[in-house]
Amino acid sequence: MENMRAEIMSTIEDYRQGVIDFETQLTKIPALGPESGGDGERDKAAFVKEWARQHLRPDELQEYRAPDTRVSYGYRPNIVALFNGHSDKRTVWIMTHLDVVPPGDLSKWTGDPWTVRVVDNKLIGRGVEDNQQGLTSSVFAVKAYRDLNITPHNRVGLVFVADEETGSQYGIQYLLAEHRHLFNRDDIILIPDAGDTKGTMIEVAEKSILWLRFHTQGKQTHGSVPEQGHNANKAASYLTVRLDTLYKKFSKRDPMFSPPISTFEPTKREANVPNVNTIPGEDVMYFDCRVLPNYKINEVMKAVKALVKETEKKFKVKIKISYAQQDQAAAPTSPEAPVVQTIIRAMKDLRKKRPKPMGIGGGTVAAYFRRAGFPAAVWSTMAETAHSPDEYCFIENILDDAKIFAHIFSQEI
Numbered sequence: 035m036e037n038m039r040a041e042i043m044s045t046i047e048d049y050r051q052g053v054i055d056f057e058t059q060l061t062k063i064p065a066l067g068p069e070s071g072g073d074g075e076r077d078k079a080a081f082v083k084e085w086a087r088q089h090l091r092p093d094e095l096q097e098y099r100a101p102d103t104r105v106s107y108g109y110r111p112n113i114v115a116l117f118n119g120h121s122d123k124r125t126v127w128i129m130t131h132l133d134v135v136p137p138g139d140l141s142k143w144t145g146d147p148w149t150v151r152v153v154d155n156k157l158i159g160r161g162v163e164d165n166q167q168g169l170t171s172s173v174f175a176v177k178a179y180r181d182l183n184i185t186p187h188n189r190v191g192l193v194f195v196a197d198e199e200t201g202s203q204y205g206i207q208y209l210l211a212e213h214r215h216l217f218n219r220d221d222i223i224l225i226p227d228a229g230d231t232k233g234t235m236i237e238v239a240e241k242s243i244l245w246l247r248f249h250t251q252g253k254q255t256h257g258s259v260p261e262q263g264h265n266a267n268k269a270a271s272y273l274t275v276r277l278d279t280l281y282k283k284f285s286k287r288d289p290m291f292s293p294p295i296s297t298f299e300p301t302k303r304e305a306n307v308p309n310v311n312t313i314p315g316e317d318v319m320y321f322d323c324r325v326l327p328n329y330k331i332n333e334v335m336k337a338v339k340a341l342v343k344e345t346e347k348k349f350k351v352k353i354k355i356s357y358a359q360q361d362q363a364a365a366p367t368s369p370e371a372p373v374v375q376t377i378i379r380a381m382k383d384l385r386k387k388r389p390k391p392m393g394i395g396g397g398t399v400a401a402y403f404r405r406a407g408f409p410a411a412v413w414s415t416m417a418e419t420a421h422s423p424d425e426y427c428f429i430e431n432i433l434d435d436a437k438i439f440a441h442i443f444s445q446e447i
Contacts, residue, residue: 168226
């Protein structure tokens, strides 16, 4: 076993130029959803599918098309490649996404976002880290097995999905709704789409996300006669302060998360009146709440509505609450789950480090698996430049994460 693993790791190390070439080809093909002004992922999916057919020779290769009339060809592609193992009792899945976010302000880039530049062991370009790094690591981990004619212990599945950046309705949500038979509750499901710079964080839990919009309606009047109006700005500001009491009401701590508490923060505020001497009759503000799984969203909303009612009475205004986003946290993946333990074993063996299962405040597609009853973990070694100008990833991270995946493929789970 040790000799076999050493041969696989050495082979992966020799893929450096292949990794650069593959990332370069991926980056040349912008895969933007219609919400981002693009026409979807078809061309990028076609490249990945053909590359996999030529270089990986899958035992099964299937495309699952989610209908979407907003793109010119009418569907969003999801690719599944399967490779037989010595055992077919479970599948080790690595899921990555094909789509990227727009480059944003081009003046903040030092080169063309769609052309990879190699600088000091880094690849620079839109999508190179999010999520092409994980995608590239996954395919080259499999490539080592195929090139050496070695069969993994368990069956291996690579999933390349659409629409992760804009909601996953046409990606993993579609696969779980229409093709759930692909997955088994005993499978290992690993998503290399978040992590830290040392690979020591395994994301196993997420906070609930509650984004609230408060539309306060009062009565506009001149600034010199405030008694003739109802100041929507003042009422909303009062509500902002009162909502801060949610920190005390929902004060449980969970050391798995960083920060280990629920958070309730005012964020965006829309413009109300254009001049100083007008008391606004309307005000729109937003709160970003990240709630520990210990609490249900409806518990938080009950407390929010009580504070809104108090504010309405005090200032003689009406306040309408709407949701910019609400997602109840899925049940966490147990730190003892096989997917977590396989990552820990690989990290201890290859990097002499023990990663820590943790929770995060943001949302990942692992939540969809967890809600469907499939334990999943999010892990990779990241430069943490996703969505930024001059997004980059380290070539060594791609190769080293490929080695971790290859180690997991060899484990007798």
